[in-house]
Amino acid sequence: MTVSPDHTSVPRWPDEPPDVDPTGSSYLVVSTGEAGRAVASRWTAAIASLAKPLWAHHDSGESPLALDGLSRELAAARVGTRVMVAAPERDVLDVLRLARAAGAVDAELRAHVTPASDLRVYCPHCRTDTHARLSVGDTVACEGCHRTLIVYHHVSRLHGAYLGYMVDAEEPTT
Amino acid sequence: MTVAPAQPLASSPLAPSAAVREGWLILRVAGVSTAGRVRTLRLVSLTGDTLPSFTPGSHIVVEAGGRTNAYSLTGDFLEPIAYEISVLRIPDGNGGSRWIHDDLDVGQELSVSPPRSAFPPVASAQHHVLVAGGIGITPILSHIRAARLYHRSFEVIYAHRHDAEVPRLRELRALCGPDRLELAQGRAQVTARLRKRLAEQPLGSVLLICGPGPMMEATETIATELGWPSQRIHTERFSTEALDPGSPFTVKLARSGRQLLVPSGVSLLEALEAAEVPVPNLCRRGVCGECRVAVKAGRPEHRDLFLSDEERTANDSLMCCVSRAHDAVLELEL
Numbered sequence: 001m002t003v004s005p006d007h008t009s010v011p012r013w014p015d016e017p018p019d020v021d022p023t024g025s026s027y028l029v030v031s032t033g034e035a036g037r038a039v040a041s042r043w044t045a046a047i048a049s050l051a052k053p054l055w056a057h058h059d060s061g062e063s064p065l066a067l068d069g070l071s072r073e074l075a076a077a078r079v080g081t082r083v084m085v086a087a088p089e090r091d092v093l094d095v096l097r098l099a100r101a102a103g104a105v106d107a108e109l110r111a112h113v114t115p116a117s118d119l120r121v122y123c124p125h126c127r128t129d130t131h132a133r134l135s136v137g138d139t140v141a142c143e144g145c146h147r148t149l150i151v152y153h154h155v156s157r158l159h160g161a162y163l164g165y166m167v168d169a170e171e172p173t174t
Numbered sequence: 175m176t177v178a179p180a181q182p183l184a185s186s187p188l189a190p191s192a193a194v195r196e197g198w199l200i201l202r203v204a205g206v207s208t209a210g211r212v213r214t215l216r217l218v219s220l221t222g223d224t225l226p227s228f229t230p231g232s233h234i235v236v237e238a239g240g241r242t243n244a245y246s247l248t249g250d251f252l253e254p255i256a257y258e259i260s261v262l263r264i265p266d267g268n269g270g271s272r273w274i275h276d277d278l279d280v281g282q283e284l285s286v287s288p289p290r291s292a293f294p295p296v297a298s299a300q301h302h303v304l305v306a307g308g309i310g311i312t313p314i315l316s317h318i319r320a321a322r323l324y325h326r327s328f329e330v331i332y333a334h335r336h337d338a339e340v341p342r343l344r345e346l347r348a349l350c351g352p353d354r355l356e357l358a359q360g361r362a363q364v365t366a367r368l369r370k371r372l373a374e375q376p377l378g379s380v381l382l383i384c385g386p387g388p389m390m391e392a393t394e395t396i397a398t399e400l401g402w403p404s405q406r407i408h409t410e411r412f413s414t415e416a417l418d419p420g421s422p423f424t425v426k427l428a429r430s431g432r433q434l435l436v437p438s439g440v441s442l443l444e445a446l447e448a449a450e451v452p453v454p455n456l457c458r459r460g461v462c463g464e465c466r467v468a469v470k471a472g473r474p475e476h477r478d479l480f481l482s483d484e485e486r487t488a489n490d491s492l493m494c495c496v497s498r499a500h501d502a503v504l505e506l507e508l
Binding site for chain 1: 299300372373374375376377378379398400401402403404405406
């Protein structure tokens with residue numbers, strides 16, 4: 001696709017992990033995978049040196065990120081909380097989605113995306129999510145309705161998913 | 175071709191120089207009540223129609239005895255039958271509040287701007303913490319009405335001085351009920367209440383502050399120390415503090431190529447007016463944003479309360495009623 005990435009909602013993540021925002025009053029840190037763990041452990045060390053409350057959660061990344069602990073923390077969170085996540089993109093989008101739904105604003109969120117993960121593709125025809133190793137422009141069979149979806153350069157922050165839509169709607173069915 | 179004679183102004187108590195501005199409203203004073211140093215006015219349309227609705231936190235600019243002052247609207251905001259403002263008497267101010275207190279009576283007509291919104295509620299917020307100091311309660315009153323109407327979560331922390339009467343207190347108590355209003359008297363108590371309450375607000379809360387400058391700064395400092403990002407903090411400033419006269423500088427007008435000297439003690443706006451370079455303006459004290467002028471070269475010394483931090487550092491515009499120049503020469507797009 002020839003659309004400039006500047007004009008899409010596909011997130012452009014910085015190459016280097018962001019630093020800990022020292023103005024926070026407490027911190028929630030989530031990581032998945034080995035690359036995520038390495039970044040998160042630098043963050044938690046920095047937070048420990050600030051002597052501020054910290055809650056941290058790590059998943060291996062082999063199965064989908066468990067979000068119930070983070071959801072509980074966010075439900076009880078006070079203004080002053082900062083949320084940090086180091087993980088593949090799909091998990092980052094999930095954590096940011098939950099944090100925003102709990103009321104967090106951009107200034108309270110820091111993310112680092114580690115390489116390679118499945119994309120979550122949302123099918124607006126049947127509202128099912130499909131997970132697969134994909135890039136924007138690829139096609140995939142929807143796990144819900146089996147339509148052929150093209151992964152579009154639109155990412156919903158609230159849903160944490162790429163939009164897919166039926167790419168062969170005007171082809172005669174065989 | 176005949177030309178219809180201009181409509182004479184409705185019998186106006188204003189000075190003859192006070193022509194009706196385009197888009198402004200002529201309202202009649204339907205009621206006044208005075209409590210201590212605060213006078214509350216009810217303003218209605220001459221026809222009995224409802225007045226334009228406004229966003230909670232909005233203000234109107236009122237022509238008061240030849241002066242224009244901004245006052246927050248405190249009453250109902252949806253198709254109101256009256257606009258309500260509360261005016262604190264400022265003995266050594268520019269005279270507008272004294273005129274409203276001493277010279278204005280029921281039945282007189284006033285020229286007022288349409289409502290202008292610069293301090294709106296945050297529709298996405300999960301909770302509003304409304305902090306008011308003294309007469310700064312006025313915009314908060316309409317925020318409380320909106321929160322009640324739309325069932326939004328809110329609480330009010332109202333700071334007042336030991337010696338002064340508390341404006342609009344009875345009405346405030348009735349609107350808030352027993353659990354949503356905290357009064358705090360004097361600096362130590364206010365600081366203690368803010369430290370406690372701002373530490374325990376749910377993520378998704380916003381803070382709205384209106385009051386005297388030092389009280390607003392103290393509140394912002396406490397919030398920042400407790401980790402509130404600036405995106406969550408909204409302020410409505412009203413300033414009666416006098417600005418220092420400033421240093422003289424030269425202003426260059428890019429279009430005409432003219433140069434004017436702005437002496438110390440004379441505002442840039444006054445210098446432009448004296449040179450017959452008209453600039454739209456209203457409040458003349460850096461609050462309303464009307465007299466914004468584009469800057470072509472030179473660094474402005476921003477002294478207004480209108481521009482955001484980003485707009486300030488961009489240095490490409492200034493409020494010519496109060497702001498001056500850091501450099502000896504300032505070039506304007508005029």
